[in-house]
Amino acid sequence: MITSAFGVLFDGFAYGMLLFLLSVGLSVTLGMMNFVNLAHCTFGMIGGYVTVTLINSFGWPFLATLPVAFLAAAAFSIVCERTMFRRLYRSTDLDQCLLTIGLVFVSIACTAYVYGTIQQPVQLPDYLRGSVQMAGITFGVYRIFLIVFALIVTGALVATLEYTRFGAQVRAAVDNQRMARGLGINVDSAFAITFALGSGLAGLGGALAIDIVGLDPSFALAYLVYVLIVVAVGGLGSIGGSFVAAMLLGISDMAGKYYFPAIGSFLIYLVMISLLMWRPAGLFGKRV
């Protein structure tokens, strides 16, 4: 039983990594500018559809589509930011919610129009399929890939944040925006870059998610709830927080379903509510 539990936990970990990729961008942008971007998962969805189109219509290999998914989502987010989001930085939370939800609706309708409502299948290259046996436990190859890839991305993110000047600027802006401006840091441009990066990561997450959770136009809304949970529980502006929260979510979801299938779906919400009541600012958040 222990060995099969490991197998389940491993999958939970992979799922958590996926959620992390999808959520980290939102956490940082929320922490920096307090801009509630509910269309975050739309960027994820765009990344997914870009990958699907490149593979199915142009025959690109899967791995080659990933950078394109990243760039496409980032580019799209920059366009949105310049034209619409910019005007609402000083607005209330609700207005931001409303605008971005409107964007989500439009994106769902457009993708339904262009791609139809069916699930988009994606053919993974052979070396990413199947499973390997290690110590009597079966590990899915794709999930191993996902975990490794996400860890590399995390490492890159943390390195950027800790060791580059840009990272220092971002950290300063998250901690205290006014002060950062006062010190001459160009918060607006730092934010624009961070926003694009975060959305690009969401796009990457969306592309990687197709094999695990499927892709259809409702992706933009369906995963929003999970992403919000990760962001809230992890704490705004904290990469480490998002990481831990995503892990927690992924593993408790899996473990819940394995050990208590009857209440499996409850568990996430109970965990989230309890955690938030204990620490309203999130596990690693600095402010509410």
Place this chain on the structure above:
Amino acid sequence: MPRIMTGLACLAATLLAATSAHAQGTVKVGAILSYSGQFADTGIQLDNGIKLYMKQHGDTVAGKKIEIVRKDNAGIAPDVAKRLAQESIVRDKVDILAGFDLTPNAMAAADVSVQAKKFMVNMNAATSIVITKSPYMVRTSFTVAMVNEALGTWAYKTGSRRAYTLVSDFAPGHDGEQAFQRAFKEAGGEIVGSARYPTSNIDFTAFIQRAKDANPDVIYIWTPGGTQPAAIGKSIAERGIDKSKIRIVGQGELAFEEALKGMGDAGLGIITAFHYDYNHQSPTNKAFVEAYNAEFKRNPDMFSVGGYDGMHVIYEALKKTNGNTDAEALVNAAKGLKWESPRGPMSIDPETRDVVETVYIRKVEKVNGQLVNVEIDKIENQKDPSNARMKK
């Protein structure tokens, strides 16, 4: 009070208008389906079936023009279904209610069919009990109980003795679980474990692992379709289940076209029981599939054939009643109808108004480089067993 009388008078007038069958006139059919949301694809396929039938047979029957009024149910929403059925009758003056891709919606609309006395053609909703909700309803799809009991009996006959069942946690899933378990046990088999997964579940690792741990020789899986079959197939491969030792069986949705595309080779060897597959080798079906592909650029599925045959019932019943849309007349005309559908021979049982057809056992195999469901066995003239049992 006077408003109620006016309302009732209007209703009576509408009914009278509808039943006065003379040369001029339209018969309106309200199609209540999910055109958007999670189940949008089933709605669209069913609608395509309706469109194809009307294209092939023209839109005039018994001197009346057939007009389809479409309403979007957008998924599992019985209160919306009820409202749409009401609106179709009151606002759009439809004479026949049709469609219903989901059981909860069909059950809610059945209430309206009874209240307003309208003929209702259930083209998909597959839970046994649905047909009992209105005396004016006929079904042209299948019932979960029928298909899965046949599967349970077949599984035992072909060698399985220890079964683990895994179903989606809502009514049709429970139906499937009960049907399979009952038939399997009656034949002499043993159920070594069971579980129900949340309807919106995405990742099946935990559940498949539990199933494997129970050491069965056949795992029965019920899923309504969507993203789940592909995810299940992948989990099965990832958890290292050897299909020659543990057979994977289930209802047709597990091996649908999209599911197989998503699963890839992980789907080989999955055995399903169902009433229709586009790969069915009959001249009627070949013609149907060709026409469908020409029109819609994709293969038909059970929803398409449910819609297609549903329209057939409407057309034939109207021919028999000579255009009279009175619910009693239409339902009586529909009872006992027999015809060769793309799925095979089928008929409407005169006692239960439910469908009678052949259940095929199919296995996923690679034919010409593609994964298809190949028929390996068939069980003919299957009726819904639970309603039959209730009558006894």
Place this chain on the structure above:
Amino acid sequence: MTAPSPAIAGPHQYLETQIRWRVIEILFWLSTLLPFVLAPDYLVLASQVAITALFALSLDLILGYAGIISLGHAAFFGFGAYAAGLTAKWGWGEPITGLAIAGVAAGLLGYLMSFIIARFRHLALIMITLGFGLLLLEAANSAGWLTGGADGLQGVRMWPLFGMFKFDLYGVTAYWYALIVLFVLFLVARRLTNSPFGLSLRGIRENAVRMRAIGAESRPHLRKIYTLSAVMAGIAGAVLTQTTETVSLGVLDFQRSADILVILILGGAGRLYGGIVGAIIYLIARDQFSGINPQYWYFPIGVLLIVVVLFLPNGILGGFAQLIYSERGQRWFGWLTGPLRRGRKS
């Protein structure tokens, strides 16, 4: 409606001017009777609008007046809906007492929740309300033996209203019923928000810390309004169950909470009428767009939302108010918006 009034001597005079009925309000309520005459085929839709308007009104109380953002308000709507449904299923089909039972049930739940809600703010609050709503949905799904699960509750049969008016296919009784319930509860809300209690709520919304400093404890106030809002939402859900004689999990889902939030903001929060106006526009638009092309109705709604946020930040009523209360607007429409005089000068 909150109008900028001329130099006022103090809060009591302000309240006195606000509480007076205006011509435009009277015209509005009279026009709600029009569907009976102009659109008798659409009464089912009209009663849906009235129910949604009541639900939006309940959200306005906590969002527009007290500043509590809730993404899970459907929890109370659904709880009331199921309470009414179960009451009828278990044999008691009288509508009005059924409403009362549902209101009390939802109110109890709201009261319990209010202790948690009053303690948190911002994102934590939003997520807790969201989580709570989702939790209740999952619970209802699991308790299929009680709620009927995804199939919905079967066997809800209502007795005729006052023993005479059946809930019929045409929706005549349904619309009367929903409309009257909406009006009565609207009066309650109107009285409440134009009272010192209502003013203190607005104070809390603007600056909770300062309110404590001037001696107004915010938490008990928040709890009271949250409970009342829950009662209203529960009653709205109950009316839905009773007029359609069916209830299913859709009354509890996230889509419903999200929709009502959108509706309220569309119409304009903090204006009492905003929710009603928003409900009318949203539901009628959805009905029309759905009819044209069922698959793609999200598109025009999404565009509408974006346009409203970018160009009409206070919702439709806010934009409307700006027009009417401008110099020119007052010249033409002052008679509509002036409080009705009763022989007393304000």
